[in-house]
Amino acid sequence: MHNRCMIDPRLITLRVFARCGTVGATAELTGYSPSAVSAQLRELQRVLGMQLLTKDGRGVRLTATGRFLVAGSDTLIAEWESLRSAAMAAGDQVQSRFGLGGFSTAAAQLLAPLAATLRSTRPLLEVQVLEANPARCFDLLVAERIDLAVIVAMQSDTYVEDDPRFEQTVLLDDPLDVIIPSNHPLASRETVTLEELASEPWITEAAGSTYHSLFTAAFTAVGVTPRIAHEAVEWETQIAFVGAGLGVGLLPRLAPLHSAENVVRLRITGKGKPARRIVAAVRRGSLASPLVQESLGILQVRAKRILAARPEDDL
Amino acid sequence: MHNRCMIDPRLITLRVFARCGTVGATAELTGYSPSAVSAQLRELQRVLGMQLLTKDGRGVRLTATGRFLVAGSDTLIAEWESLRSAAMAAGDQVQSRFGLGGFSTAAAQLLAPLAATLRSTRPLLEVQVLEANPARCFDLLVAERIDLAVIVAMQSDTYVEDDPRFEQTVLLDDPLDVIIPSNHPLASRETVTLEELASEPWITEAAGSTYHSLFTAAFTAVGVTPRIAHEAVEWETQIAFVGAGLGVGLLPRLAPLHSAENVVRLRITGKGKPARRIVAAVRRGSLASPLVQESLGILQVRAKRILAARPEDDL
DNA sequence: ATCGATCATGCACCTATTGTGCACGGTTAT
DNA sequence: ATAACCGTGCACAATAGGTGCATGATCGAT
Numbered sequence: 001m002h003n004r005c006m007i008d009p010r011l012i013t014l015r016v017f018a019r020c021g022t023v024g025a026t027a028e029l030t031g032y033s034p035s036a037v038s039a040q041l042r043e044l045q046r047v048l049g050m051q052l053l054t055k056d057g058r059g060v061r062l063t064a065t066g067r068f069l070v071a072g073s074d075t076l077i078a079e080w081e082s083l084r085s086a087a088m089a090a091g092d093q094v095q096s097r098f099g100l101g102g103f104s105t106a107a108a109q110l111l112a113p114l115a116a117t118l119r120s121t122r123p124l125l126e127v128q129v130l131e132a133n134p135a136r137c138f139d140l141l142v143a144e145r146i147d148l149a150v151i152v153a154m155q156s157d158t159y160v161e162d163d164p165r166f167e168q169t170v171l172l173d174d175p176l177d178v179i180i181p182s183n184h185p186l187a188s189r190e191t192v193t194l195e196e197l198a199s200e201p202w203i204t205e206a207a208g209s210t211y212h213s214l215f216t217a218a219f220t221a222v223g224v225t226p227r228i229a230h231e232a233v234e235w236e237t238q239i240a241f242v243g244a245g246l247g248v249g250l251l252p253r254l255a256p257l258h259s260a261e262n263v264v265r266l267r268i269t270g271k272g273k274p275a276r277r278i279v280a281a282v283r284r285g286s287l288a289s290p291l292v293q294e295s296l297g298i299l300q301v302r303a304k305r306i307l308a309a310r311p312e313d314d315l
Numbered sequence: 316m317h318n319r320c321m322i323d324p325r326l327i328t329l330r331v332f333a334r335c336g337t338v339g340a341t342a343e344l345t346g347y348s349p350s351a352v353s354a355q356l357r358e359l360q361r362v363l364g365m366q367l368l369t370k371d372g373r374g375v376r377l378t379a380t381g382r383f384l385v386a387g388s389d390t391l392i393a394e395w396e397s398l399r400s401a402a403m404a405a406g407d408q409v410q411s412r413f414g415l416g417g418f419s420t421a422a423a424q425l426l427a428p429l430a431a432t433l434r435s436t437r438p439l440l441e442v443q444v445l446e447a448n449p450a451r452c453f454d455l456l457v458a459e460r461i462d463l464a465v466i467v468a469m470q471s472d473t474y475v476e477d478d479p480r481f482e483q484t485v486l487l488d489d490p491l492d493v494i495i496p497s498n499h500p501l502a503s504r505e506t507v508t509l510e511e512l513a514s515e516p517w518i519t520e521a522a523g524s525t526y527h528s529l530f531t532a533a534f535t536a537v538g539v540t541p542r543i544a545h546e547a548v549e550w551e552t553q554i555a556f557v558g559a560g561l562g563v564g565l566l567p568r569l570a571p572l573h574s575a576e577n578v579v580r581l582r583i584t585g586k587g588k589p590a591r592r593i594v595a596a597v598r599r600g601s602l603a604s605p606l607v608q609e610s611l612g613i614l615q616v617r618a619k620r621i622l623a624a625r626p627e628d629d630l
Numbered sequence: 631a632t633c634g635a636t637c638a639t640g641c642a643c644c645t646a647t648t649g650t651g652c653a654c655g656g657t658t659a660t
Numbered sequence: 661a662t663a664a665c666c667g668t669g670c671a672c673a674a675t676a677g678g679t680g681c682a683t684g685a686t687c688g689a690t
Contacts, residue, residue: 006363006391008321023667036649038668043648048321049410050402058657058666065406072398076321079394083387087365091380095364338638348679353639355677373637373686 081285218274396600
């Protein structure tokens with residue numbers, strides 16, 4: 001289970017620490033115990049002869065040298081990933097472990113089939129799927145726990161498109177639909193605009209969550225300020241709220257609506273066509289790896305099939 | 316004493332193996348036992364999931380994948396050295412170990428003072444000097460046993476100026492003199508040309524040795540084919556041979572002639588002014604390291620002082 | 631062909647690196 | 661003041677990783 005990476009695991013630990021800021025969180029993310037993380041970082045400083053950490057309140061903080069090292073290590077990691085991938089591709093070799101990460105519907109609709117396919121085409125490959133939210137997926141990528149993540153990219157999210165640590169591939173744009181109670185005046189319509197629903201009570205996720213920013217982005221695009229009446233965490237909960245007549249909500253096309261008979265799904269028309277973008281992310285440099293290539297191919301096919309299954313859709 | 320490097324030591328071992336071709340030689344060079352090297356390479360293949368070695372007769376040989384990996388790892392190592400050096404420089408940090416390598420007179424005249432200076436300016440730095448011939452110095456650099464080498468560069472040698480693994484700095488050009496018996500007809504002269512000594516019996520090192528190629532290069536430059544009468548390994552032996560009237564020889568200016576009273580040293584004039592070029596070599600990327608910078612500075616000063624001590628010389 | 635030399639590797643054994651679990655001291659929030 | 665949190669040191673345990681020797685395989689020389 002240990003280092004499949006050529007870079008000293010302690011440096012990886014330092015990188016994870018740089019992301020989450022505390023020894024405890026680093027331990028949780030890497031799978032080590034807090035004392036192990038502490039010892040690793042101490043050893044790293046001793047071996048390199050650098051002071052990387054300083055006491056800061058009840059925690060520790062990276063020194064300037066530490067930040068410098070972490071920042072510079074990005075290209076180092078990418079270089080290694082690139083080399084490893086190229087060597088795997090050049091030698092027609094097989095790797096033994098492959099970690100996947102993803103979030104909710106993405107995981108269900110894309111990762112599960114991918115894992116199943118890989119399991120059949122490469123019987124002796126050990127595939128592991130971890131469900132985690134996008135932010136954690138990136139952490140897991142950094143921590144080398146997973147090799148590929150399928151995540152939802154926000155337009156206005158903290159993650160930047162050109163992070164030197166990752167490479168991303170767009171899989172598909174999943175449009176957001178509106179779900180309203182079946183006894184709603186607009187329930188017989190095929191399509192609506194967000195403006196028409198401006199005065200409705202909305203149901204969304206808690207502020208700060210992954211989908212809340214998607215929600216607000218959709219409305220700011222059309223210049224409407226929605227009234228948020230309720231908050232739900234799971235899609236199922238939100239659907240139940242809508243079914244109970246508490247309000248209306250946004251639901252990605254990929255999220256199934258099977259169990260709710262008193263809720264209808266309407267497509268959104270107008271200038272603001274909100275969508276969530278589903279992308280695959282890998283560590284920078286690993287794109288050339290045969291397994292990553294194959295996986296991306298499978299995901300692309302799956303995405304195309306999903307798009308094709310839609311009746312007559314906007315591109 | 317172990318990994319001061321962030322790159323997996325097993326990859327370093329693989330790189331050393333790529334240079335010397337046998338497990339035994341790799342073990343000797345890295346300081347491990349043969350079984351350890353064997354186990355390391357086996358582990359490396361298991362972890363990476365690549366077949367890097369193949370049986371070849373009674374030995375093993377790199378596969379195409381293995382060669383690819385080794386070739387690509389050059390930039391990876393350089394990248395790390397560069398990062399480490401930059402971090403050291405940025406953070407005003409000190410490293411604890413510093414390995415020097417060099418050859419014969421170079422070691423004596425340049426490395427010894429350097430080591431002494433470093434020992435005084437950085438008391439808690441552990442300086443280690445290894446005497447080794449140029450080829451082995453490069454091996455030791457690859458094996459991370461030393462960090463800086465002072466070696467003699469041949470014009471027509473196997474090492475290439477732009478090896479992606481090393482960076483080299485010219486320290487000084489050390490001209491070759493002629494040594495002849497003091498009862499020789501030309502002994503009263505100040506200078507001679509190689510043409511004048513074309514028919515003399517020459518004393519040099521065995522073919523294939525470091526200085527033999529320097530020797531032949533000097534003569535091919537003036538279009539003369541010398542008659543090699545005797546072979547000697549040490550300068551002292553050669554000088555003794557000349558003193559005994561067995562022939563004449565070439566001697567670098569830096570090699571001292573103190574103990575021989577019946578031998579005279581003559582400068583060479585004419586179009587072919589043979590010289591050996593003394594250069595400092597480090598792993599590519601480590602030039603930015605404060606210690607390397609300081610060391611190179613000290614060496615340059617020392618080289619300049621040596622040049623200045625010469626009466627009136629060719630540039 | 632035979633013998634010896636050379637080379638890689640497996641095995642038994644040992645060392646020491648490295649991880650865990652728990653307790654402790656310092657720091658912040660209530 | 662008390663409680664919660666964070667990082668670290670320590671005893672102990674696991675295991676990765678080392679050595680030394682014996683073994684098998686191959687090549688060169690007599």
